[in-house]
Amino acid sequence: MGSVKTRGEQRTRETARRQPPPRGKARRQLEQLSGRARERMLERLDDQRDAFVRALEDTAHGLERATGRNPSSLTQRMLETGGRALRGASTHLGGHSAEELLAQAGRQVRQRPGWWMTGLLGAGLLAGRVLRASGVVEASEEET
Numbered sequence: 001m002g003s004v005k006t007r008g009e010q011r012t013r014e015t016a017r018r019q020p021p022p023r024g025k026a027r028r029q030l031e032q033l034s035g036r037a038r039e040r041m042l043e044r045l046d047d048q049r050d051a052f053v054r055a056l057e058d059t060a061h062g063l064e065r066a067t068g069r070n071p072s073s074l075t076q077r078m079l080e081t082g083g084r085a086l087r088g089a090s091t092h093l094g095g096h097s098a099e100e101l102l103a104q105a106g107r108q109v110r111q112r113p114g115w116w117m118t119g120l121l122g123a124g125l126l127a128g129r130v131l132r133a134s135g136v137v138e139a140s141e142e143e144t
Helices: 005-016 024-069 075-093 098-111 111-133 137-144
Strands: none
Touching: 024 075, 024 098, 098 111
16 A cells, blocks of 8 residues: 655655755855955945045145145135045045945945935936036037
């Protein structure tokens, strides 16, 4: 009537049931690939961050040199303030990895999404005005 199962047969069937389905293996592979892609992206962002920090430091140094050449006290204060702001930004960016900076930005966006949306809208409008004033937009409109 019924077959007699040995303990070995029962164990193999139980372990076969416990093995993750092939989907699980594909999911793990996808997670590994996405992890590698994220690491590469963060490495590239770190390289770009380093280049940006160097550019900020060079600009700050240029402002400091220009401060000594300008006799106007108002202009000197503006140049000094700009130089300090650029040095502060370069110090902050240089002291954190791209991953840390992304995490900070994400926290700030979640805390104040309205401010970020307003800022991005303003930046887009400003970019549009600059492009229109430079003639780039008019030249592309003539081509179409």
